[in-house]
Amino acid sequence: MEGWGQVWDLVGExxxxxxxxxxxxxxxxxxATGLRAFLPLLIVAVLARFKLMGVDFGPNFAWLESNTAxxxxxxxxxxxxxxxxxxxxxxxxxVVMTAVRPALAxxxxxxxxxQADPAVAPILALIAAPVALIGHxxxxxxxxxxxxxxxxxxxxxxxVAEDGWAVVLTGLALLAPLLVPLAIxxxxxxxxxxxxxxxxxxRSLHRRAGxxxxxxxxxxxxxxxxxxxxxxxxx
Numbered sequence: 001m002e003g004w005g006q007v008w009d010l011v012g013e014x015x016x017x018x019x020x021x022x023x024x025x026x027x028x029x030x031x032a033t034g035l036r037a038f039l040p041l042l043i044v045a046v047l048a049r050f051k052l053m054g055v056d057f058g059p060n061f062a063w064l065e066s067n068t069a070x071x072x073x074x075x076x077x078x079x080x081x082x083x084x085x086x087x088x089x090x091x092x093x094x095v096v097m098t099a100v101r102p103a104l105a106x107x108x109x110x111x112x113x114x115q116a117d118p119a120v121a122p123i124l125a126l127i128a129a130p131v132a133l134i135g136h137x138x139x140x141x142x143x144x145x146x147x148x149x150x151x152x153x154x155x156x157x158x159x160v161a162e163d164g165w166a167v168v169l170t171g172l173a174l175l176a177p178l179l180v181p182l183a184i185x186x187x188x189x190x191x192x193x194x195x196x197x198x199x200x201x202x203r204s205l206h207r208r209a210g211x212x213x214x215x216x217x218x219x220x221x222x223x224x225x226x227x228x229x230x231x232x233x234x235x
Contacts, residue, residue, distance in 0.1 A: 021177050022113060022120065022124060022177075023124065023127070024173070024178055024179075024181060025174075025177035025180070026112070026113070026125075026173075027127070027173075027181070027184065028169050028172050028173025028180035029044070029108055029112070029128065029169075029170065030105040030128035030129070030131040030135075031131055031132070031183075031187065032165075032166045032170045033101055033108060033128075033135075033166075034101055034105065034133065034136045035139055035162045035163075035169075037076070037080060037100050037101045038076040038077045038104070039163075039166055039170070040166065041104055041107070042070070042077050043170055044108060044112060045057075045064050045065050045069065045070060045073060046065075047174075048064070048065045049065040053174060057111045057115075058111075058114045061111035061114060064107075080093070081159075081163060085156040086155070087147050087152030088147070090143055090155060091143055091144050091147070094136070094139065094140040094143065098136065098140070101132045101133070101136045102128075102129040102133040102136070103129070104132075105128040105132030106125040106129040106132075107125075109121070109124045110125040135187075142191070142195065142198065143158065145198040145199075149201040149202055165187070168183070169187075
């Protein structure tokens, strides 16, 4: 699109078009934060620090672009990216992040639009929190299934895919916010396909496990039985 400065101008004027763009932008950042808690905030904070694309957190959120905040966010991004690729640890981290990701999504959107309109910013923040929670929930549900169906070998690949999609959603929010709803629909479609594939895989594994268990039990029972004729012959 045309840059955040013009988005803020439109939102500040109260136009429906400007609010729509701001809403799509906020949804994109929230959806990305649902996948990666700190990465979208770090990207936008860096833009605000160097006054790129018209991003301005304003005095109330200027602390987010301070040296201390940027260093802390960078460390948090590295830690999240690494831990999310370790089987079992990733699911444990998701439990911790259940409250963190929605909260950070609200803070990010609130900071991004606090200069545009004091009334619009909290509305967008309230919308962003549940959107991030939904994205987080989808991630938290699918990851244990990936672990179960691949023995943990698929977790790093799934994590890298989520990393990339979080970057894509953040980029679309910043550069082409009106494409964000389409990207979210694509996300839902991909999630549906993945869940179907994982469900089939889990059912197949359960069926094989059941066949193996009952097969062994049957063989043990048959092997331990002795026919009456065998008993008479032995006598």
